[in-house]
Amino acid sequence: MTGSRHLDSYVSAAFSDRHIGVGAQPHVHHMLSALGFGSLEELSAAALPESIYTTEPMSLQAAVSEEAMLAELKALAAKNTVNKSFLGQGYYGTHTPGVIQRNVLESPAWYTAYTPYQPEISQGRLEALLNFQTVVSDLSGMVTANASMLDEGTAAAEAMALMRRTNRTAPADAVFLVDADVFPQTLAVINTRAKAMGIPVLVHDFDSSSNGAGLPDVPYFGVLLQYPGDSGLVRDIAPIIAAAHEVKAVVGVAADLLALTLLESPGALGADLAVGTSQRFGVPMGFGGPHAGYMAVRQGLERALPGRLVGVSKDAAGNQAYRLALQTREQHIRREKATSNICTAQVLLAVMAGMYAVYHGPEGLRRIATRVHALAQAVAGAATDAGHQVVHANFFDTVKIRIGAGSGHAAAELVAAAHTAGYLLRQVDHDHLQIAVDETTTEADVAALAALLGGTGSYGLPADAAGVVLPVPARATEFMTNAVFHAHNSETQMLRYLRKLSDADYALDRGMIPLGSCTMKLNATAEMAAVTWPEFSNLHPFAPASDTVGIVEMATQLEAWLAEITGYDAVSVQPNAGSQGEFAGLMAIRAYHVENGNPDRNIVLIPTSAHGTNAASAVMAGLKVVPVATDGFGNIDIDDLKRQISIHENDLAAIMVTYPSTHGVFETSISTICAMIHDAGGQVYVDGANLNALVGLAQPGKFGADVSHLNLHKTFCIPHGGGGPGVGPVAVGAHLAKHLPARELGLDSSVGLVSSAPYGSASILPISWAYIRMMGPDGLRRATQTAILSANYIARRLSEHYPVLYTGAHDLVAHECILDLRGITADSSVTVDDVAKRLIDYGFHAPTMSFPVAGTLMVEPTESEDPGEVDRFINAMISIRKEIAAVQDGLWPAGDNPLVNAPHTAQSLTQDWDHPYSREDAVFPAGVDPRAKYWPIVRRIDQAYGDRHLVCSCPSIEELAEVF
Structure with a gap:
């Protein structure tokens, strides 16, 4: 056995040698000698402060080979059960066209690119993002859409913040009115953000109100409607929007893009903005993500949009060119005054969704939607035939069923029977269940569902699309009329279009991207392999726990490994970007102070050199930012820090520091800074953006920090994707562990949900899992x-x-x-x-x-x-x-x-x-x-x-x- 383990270790060393570019000893010695050092250990000991430097090995498993890692990951994947989902709730089965999977999702020309801050070498993905923005703005009926949001829940929370900012006539105590038929996870993310911002949220059932438009008699600054609703109901929202506008409220609609090919757009119905997800446009569910959320606004709100925005300009020769527009809105410039803290979004997934629309064109999308609706009607007919009641007559894809009294079954029994048969239905309560069909639903599935519902098991489908009775209000406006949506509908055309766009771009597959504070390292092919495995990609985030054993075990292992690497006690991988990890960490600090009877501790000290996201996240968490000066050597000015601590000793919540600093140095005073803050009753937040300089050499959780967010898309090899996806786990000490994001709705001790899904962008977690497993502790340190x-x-x-x-x-x-x-x-x-x-x-x-x-x-x-x-x-x-x-x-x-x-x-x-x-x-x-x-x-x-x-x-x- 000893010899076998030794042989595995010998073989596995090959991966770290392939990952690390300066692998051969002659090269290492040449570079070291240029610096005057004899070994990597000498260099490390000289570069890092003695007070934090460690030679103690991390307690991680030894490295394994690519083949062994893939076998272990396959074994974990095999513990999952991929039953066919009819759960809906914003997550649906979809067919990813092979030409898009192979040439976008699996292509390093797309997934290894960075955010297009250098537009001259980013024209391909900028054009792809402009396609996405056009799809969203056309379908939603809005003037301007951004280049993606993190998911539907965070998009809705950002919409709430936008409405509050832009409604200058509403009283200070005005509430945010949320449709009772909104998705539960969306409401949970809204509540998390609203609590931090001090915004009261009123959940309202518009159908139960006595007045015509169903609006309550309270002051409100904004309204969020779900269209179609969580229950499947498609209501005419135009009267609600009109009534809300009469009291000068801003109205947003969380809308299903596929449904909008059949239903009239929110913009045409009078809404001010629309949010949602593009997941069902060819992006797998992935146990919750990643997917590209979206936000689109009417004219006049463009400058209030959060996130990236692609616009058209011209180059020095007068030719049309694309670039990121209105960047002065963003956190890297406006810091605490930014419209949002969002930095990394979901570019790769937005490209996929946009290309799905390009490939199918408007007619193809409408055909898909019509078929989905016809299948939902067939399910409704089967339910009626079985003696059950279909609650809503006007629906798109989701059928809410009240179980017939004569059936002899409760909803739970039918859901359990369906699970046994390989189908996931959603139990609403004792008497109700829901069935949401999608693009992947077949007639055989409908027949099986009809049999499960009882009765004769009969159902009806129209002979062709002309016989389908469409939901109302029916769409009367055209969409996606631009030539790009009609020119690439064959696979040959699409293949060449994707090649043309990728040829215009510069990514890591072409050469080095030496962006500071971005860590553009190798995204190894073996690490990427599991992203498209159906055992991970086809899981619904709210599938039964018995179906998701493997992916939860993998995520739990990854959280434990990250805790060991950073020296913290607990980690949550739920935040689906570094910005959301920052927000979660600051919310944990805030909850800790409240728990300890110090709700007035609301000051965050932030060095003037910090990344703008820090300040924007602090404001979003309901905290106040006080800048701390830096000295002429790029370090935090200790004298100024002492002054600020003295001024704010009674209301100091935390300090946010990046380590190594954003100036690219290891500050020798970091342990002293941590002690100073703790002595004043504050907490220490160490931004993990530069963790690639610490792994194996120093641990923030051991040198005085209380919380950090990490960037798996930097240090742990998830690709940047041209601006997303990312994962921003939050790591904390034991005293903050109870305040990590919730894994289920209504968990009181937690800060709540910060992303729509319990494990965030779960389907890309195997990338970091694979990297750590193949590198092992020695490889990570090297x-x-x-x-x-x-x-x-x-x-x-x-x-x-x-x-x-x-x-x-x-x-x-x-x-x-x-x-x-x-x-x-x-x-x-x-x-x-x-x-x-x-x-x-x-x-x-x-x-x-x-x-x-x-x-x-x-x-x-x-x-x-x-x-x-x-x-x-x-x-x-x-x-x-x-x-x-x-x-x-x-x-x-x-x-x-x-x-x-x-x-x-x-x-x-x-x-x-x-x-x-x-x-x-x-x-x-x-x-x-x-x-x-x-x-x-x-x-x-x-x-x-x-x-x-x-x-x-x-x-x-x-x-x-x-x-x-």
């Missing part, structure tokens, strides 16, 4: 050390050409470094933006620009980049510095040189050339291999023009003529 090595190697080599803004002990940085271009800009007028765009010509994605300090570039190479790629980047930056020198020396004019004109397209080479540099200098600068050249398809994009002429859906010919 990955961290290598990330630190690569960052310091870059900093040392580039320090001769660009000042490195901050360093820590022994002149070392953490896992990223900041290059200061402010002096260069002052002397040459070449900006960080110019350097970023010029890097495109060299075949690189730019580092993070102007964060945390304006006029700088933050570089993070990660452990996955090999020495050749790291040196290629260094050489490109050195070559760019020489180009800047040519501008400084007057060899090239400040207004006409390869930097200010970057990036250069192939098309630009065919035009008249009157620049003082050659075409070769433009597109094949030093070190660029013409055979492997990446060509952007647009030149530099005019950002301001796009905001002045806002177009956020696929433009018509007439709109293009107006804009261009």
Whole structure:
């Protein structure tokens, strides 16, 4: 047995060697010698403060091979039972077209891309997101839709916040009116957010009210209606909307996109905004996620939208181009004044949903919806035939049934019998159950359900679509009329369209993405394998516990591993983004203070260098932000911290610090800072965005922190997907464990639900599970050390050409470094933006620009980049510095040189050339291999023009003529 274990360990070492780019010892020694160190251990001990550095191994299982990991994961998957779901409640079976699964979901060209902050190299996914926005705005009848929300529940909570912000006439004590027929999980997420914001929520049954529109006689600032309702009811919501508008309330509608192909749109019925999920547009249920939520608004509310928004602009040649619009709304700029704390959303899933709509076109979507409705009508007919009562006559896909008194059965018995037969029905109460059909429902399923319901087992289906009686109010408005929804309906067309878009983009499958604070590391193929396994992807989040044993065991193991890695006592993987993990952690701190009789502790100290999400999350949690200064070395100013603690000692709730800091250094005073806050009665929140510099070397839960959120889409290999999905687990000490997000509705000790599903984006958790399992404790530690090595190697080599803004002990940085271009800009007028765009010509994605300090570039190479790629980047930056020198020396004019004109397209080479540099200098600068050249398809994009002429859906010919 000993020999077998030794052999497994020997074989499994291959995965960590493949994950870590600087694997061969000669390369490691070369990089270490450039820094003056003899080993990774020496470097680690010098870089990290002695007070937090540990050599104690993590208590994790030893690494296994890819094959062994996949076998273990398959065994867990086999413990799940995938029964056919008719549970509905916002989660439905769907067919993912094979061309989309293979060429989007499973394609690294799509899933390894980053948020499109560099639009010139992101035109493919920006166009795909514009398609998504167009689908949503057309179906919802709104003017502008954003590029995705995290899920329907968080979209509804964000809608509540938007309504409160934009309704300036409602009294301070006005309530938020929520339809009693809203999905229960949506209401739970709303209640969590409302409690933090001090907003009273009134759940109202519109059908039981005596007045015409069913509105209560209380002041309310906003109304949220579900359409169709949780019970399946499709009501005419126009009178409710009109009555609410009479008292100047803002009205939102949580709407099913597939139903909206048959039902009149919320916009046409008068609503101000719409929210929901696009899950049933080809994205598997995945035990709760990830899926792309959505929000769309009427004209006038565009600037209040949370999240990303893709708009149309033009490039330097006057060509149409796409970019992120109205970014001044967002948390990375407005901090505590932002419209939302959302950063990562669900881009990859929005792309899938948008492409599902492109592939099927409007006619195809309507055919699918009509078939779904016909099958629901057949279920209703079978229920009536069996002597049961169909509660609502007007429905889309969900049939609510009152069990007939003569049937001799209670709802629970029928649900149990159906479960035995392989079907999941939803029990509402003792006498009622619901059956929600979907795209995957077959006539055989309906026959089986008819038999389970009793009676003769008969049911009827119309001979064709013309015989289907559609629900009302029937849709009278056209949708998806743009040519893109009619041009790619064959698989050949779709395949080539997806290839065209991916060719326009730059992702990790092309080259290094050295974005600081983003950790763009390898997303290994073996880690991604389980995402599409039906044992995980086809599970409904509210399936019986007996059906979900394997996925819950996997998630529970992952939570335990993350707790061990971070030194905390408990972890919840429910938050489906880092922003939501922050919110959950701050809510836990707030609940802890209330529990201990200190409800007035509401001040959060946040360094001025912190990411804007910190401040936005604090405000969202009902806390007040007080900034703390940083010193000239990038560290928290201890004197200013002492002052702020003294001022707020009676109302201090917490401090939020990022570690290593956003300045890219290991602050030596971190343990002292933790002690100072604890002595003042506060809690310590350590932002886990930079955990890739700590794993195996230091544990926040051991050096004084009380809570952290982690980013599985950074440190633990979930891909960024072009801006999502992400998972932001929250990790806490034992004293905060009871305040973690709830796994079930109504759990009093918890802060409540922060995502719609109990385990959040559960279907992508196997990615991080696989990474940890294959790396083992030794591999994880070496990955961290290598990330630190690569960052310091870059900093040392580039320090001769660009000042490195901050360093820590022994002149070392953490896992990223900041290059200061402010002096260069002052002397040459070449900006960080110019350097970023010029890097495109060299075949690189730019580092993070102007964060945390304006006029700088933050570089993070990660452990996955090999020495050749790291040196290629260094050489490109050195070559760019020489180009800047040519501008400084007057060899090239400040207004006409390869930097200010970057990036250069192939098309630009065919035009008249009157620049003082050659075409070769433009597109094949030093070190660029013409055979492997990446060509952007647009030149530099005019950002301001796009905001002045806002177009956020696929433009018509007439709109293009107006804009261009």
